[in-house]
Amino acid sequence: MNGTGTAAANDRVFAALANATRRDVLRLLRDGGPQPVQALADHFDMARPSLSEHLKVLREAGLVSEQRSGRQRIYRLEAAPLAEVQDWLHPYERFWRDRLKGLGALLDRMPDDDAP
Numbered sequence: 001m002n003g004t005g006t007a008a009a010n011d012r013v014f015a016a017l018a019n020a021t022r023r024d025v026l027r028l029l030r031d032g033g034p035q036p037v038q039a040l041a042d043h044f045d046m047a048r049p050s051l052s053e054h055l056k057v058l059r060e061a062g063l064v065s066e067q068r069s070g071r072q073r074i075y076r077l078e079a080a081p082l083a084e085v086q087d088w089l090h091p092y093e094r095f096w097r098d099r100l101k102g103l104g105a106l107l108d109r110m111p112d113d114d115a116p
Helices: 004-017 020-032 037-041 048-060 080-109
Strands: 064-069 072-077
Touching (some): 004 020, 004 048, 004 080, 020 037, 020 048, 020 064, 037 048, 048 064
Antiparallel strands (some): 064 072
16 A cells, blocks of 8 residues: 555545445445446436446446446446455454453453442
Protein backbone atom coordinates (compact mmCIF):
# COMPACT_ATOMS: atom_id res chain seq x y z
CA MET A 1 0.00 0.00 0.00
CA ASN A 2 2.80 2.34 -0.80
CA GLY A 3 3.14 4.73 -3.67
CA THR A 4 0.79 7.44 -4.77
CA GLY A 5 -0.88 5.33 -7.49
CA THR A 6 -1.54 2.51 -5.06
CA ALA A 7 -2.92 4.91 -2.46
CA ALA A 8 -5.32 6.39 -5.02
CA ALA A 9 -6.41 2.90 -6.09
CA ASN A 10 -6.98 1.91 -2.47
CA ASP A 11 -9.00 5.08 -1.89
CA ARG A 12 -11.24 4.12 -4.84
CA VAL A 13 -11.74 0.64 -3.39
CA PHE A 14 -12.61 1.94 0.08
CA ALA A 15 -14.95 4.56 -1.41
CA ALA A 16 -16.68 1.89 -3.50
CA LEU A 17 -17.08 -0.39 -0.46
CA ALA A 18 -18.54 2.45 1.63
CA ASN A 19 -21.87 2.16 -0.19
CA ALA A 20 -24.35 -0.58 0.84
CA THR A 21 -25.75 -1.02 -2.69
CA ARG A 22 -22.28 -1.63 -4.09
CA ARG A 23 -21.52 -4.12 -1.31
CA ASP A 24 -24.78 -5.90 -2.20
CA VAL A 25 -23.74 -6.04 -5.87
CA LEU A 26 -20.41 -7.59 -4.85
CA ARG A 27 -22.24 -10.13 -2.66
CA LEU A 28 -24.55 -11.05 -5.56
CA LEU A 29 -21.58 -11.56 -7.87
CA ARG A 30 -19.72 -13.55 -5.20
CA ASP A 31 -22.68 -15.83 -4.54
CA GLY A 32 -24.11 -16.08 -8.06
CA GLY A 33 -21.08 -15.74 -10.29
CA PRO A 34 -20.95 -13.52 -13.38
CA GLN A 35 -24.32 -11.93 -14.18
CA PRO A 36 -25.86 -9.62 -16.76
CA VAL A 37 -26.88 -6.14 -15.68
CA GLN A 38 -30.58 -6.99 -15.79
CA ALA A 39 -30.17 -9.94 -13.40
CA LEU A 40 -28.40 -7.62 -10.96
CA ALA A 41 -30.97 -4.86 -11.46
CA ASP A 42 -33.78 -7.27 -10.55
CA HIS A 43 -32.45 -7.30 -6.96
CA PHE A 44 -32.74 -3.53 -6.48
CA ASP A 45 -35.57 -1.04 -6.30
CA MET A 46 -33.88 1.64 -8.37
CA ALA A 47 -33.74 2.84 -11.94
CA ARG A 48 -31.29 0.95 -14.11
CA PRO A 49 -29.18 4.08 -14.79
CA SER A 50 -28.65 4.38 -11.02
CA LEU A 51 -27.41 0.79 -10.84
CA SER A 52 -25.21 1.45 -13.86
CA GLU A 53 -23.58 4.31 -11.94
CA HIS A 54 -22.84 1.95 -9.03
CA LEU A 55 -21.38 -0.59 -11.47
CA LYS A 56 -19.20 2.14 -12.98
CA VAL A 57 -17.78 2.99 -9.54
CA LEU A 58 -17.08 -0.71 -8.90
CA ARG A 59 -15.43 -1.04 -12.33
CA GLU A 60 -13.23 2.01 -11.76
CA ALA A 61 -12.18 0.57 -8.38
CA GLY A 62 -11.25 -2.70 -10.09
CA LEU A 63 -13.80 -4.66 -8.06
CA VAL A 64 -15.80 -5.84 -11.08
CA SER A 65 -15.06 -6.37 -14.73
CA GLU A 66 -17.46 -6.03 -17.64
CA GLN A 67 -17.66 -8.29 -20.66
CA ARG A 68 -19.95 -7.67 -23.58
CA SER A 69 -21.87 -10.64 -24.93
CA GLY A 70 -24.04 -9.49 -27.80
CA ARG A 71 -26.26 -6.75 -26.38
CA GLN A 72 -25.70 -7.85 -22.79
CA ARG A 73 -23.04 -6.66 -20.40
CA ILE A 74 -21.92 -9.41 -18.03
CA TYR A 75 -20.34 -8.37 -14.73
CA ARG A 76 -17.83 -10.48 -12.83
CA LEU A 77 -16.35 -10.03 -9.35
CA GLU A 78 -12.64 -9.19 -9.31
CA ALA A 79 -11.41 -10.13 -5.84
CA ALA A 80 -7.77 -8.95 -6.03
CA PRO A 81 -8.50 -5.45 -4.66
CA LEU A 82 -10.35 -7.06 -1.75
CA ALA A 83 -7.20 -9.02 -0.87
CA GLU A 84 -5.33 -5.71 -0.71
CA VAL A 85 -8.00 -4.34 1.65
CA GLN A 86 -7.63 -7.47 3.77
CA ASP A 87 -3.87 -6.97 3.88
CA TRP A 88 -4.41 -3.39 5.04
CA LEU A 89 -6.95 -4.44 7.69
CA HIS A 90 -4.93 -7.38 9.06
CA PRO A 91 -2.86 -5.34 11.58
CA TYR A 92 -6.10 -3.86 12.94
CA GLU A 93 -7.56 -7.34 13.35
CA ARG A 94 -4.51 -8.32 15.40
CA PHE A 95 -4.86 -5.12 17.44
CA TRP A 96 -8.50 -5.84 18.33
CA ARG A 97 -7.86 -9.54 18.90
CA ASP A 98 -5.10 -8.65 21.39
CA ARG A 99 -7.34 -6.08 23.08
CA LEU A 100 -10.19 -8.57 23.41
CA LYS A 101 -7.82 -11.21 24.82
CA GLY A 102 -6.71 -8.67 27.40
CA LEU A 103 -10.33 -7.89 28.27
CA GLY A 104 -11.10 -11.60 28.57
CA ALA A 105 -8.14 -12.11 30.90
CA LEU A 106 -9.25 -9.15 33.03
CA LEU A 107 -12.80 -10.47 33.25
CA ASP A 108 -11.50 -13.92 34.21
CA ARG A 109 -9.58 -12.37 37.12
CA MET A 110 -12.57 -10.40 38.41
CA PRO A 111 -14.72 -12.00 41.12
CA ASP A 112 -18.20 -13.06 40.12
CA ASP A 113 -20.99 -10.88 41.47
CA ASP A 114 -22.84 -13.91 42.82
CA ALA A 115 -19.81 -15.39 44.61
CA PRO A 116 -20.27 -15.70 48.43
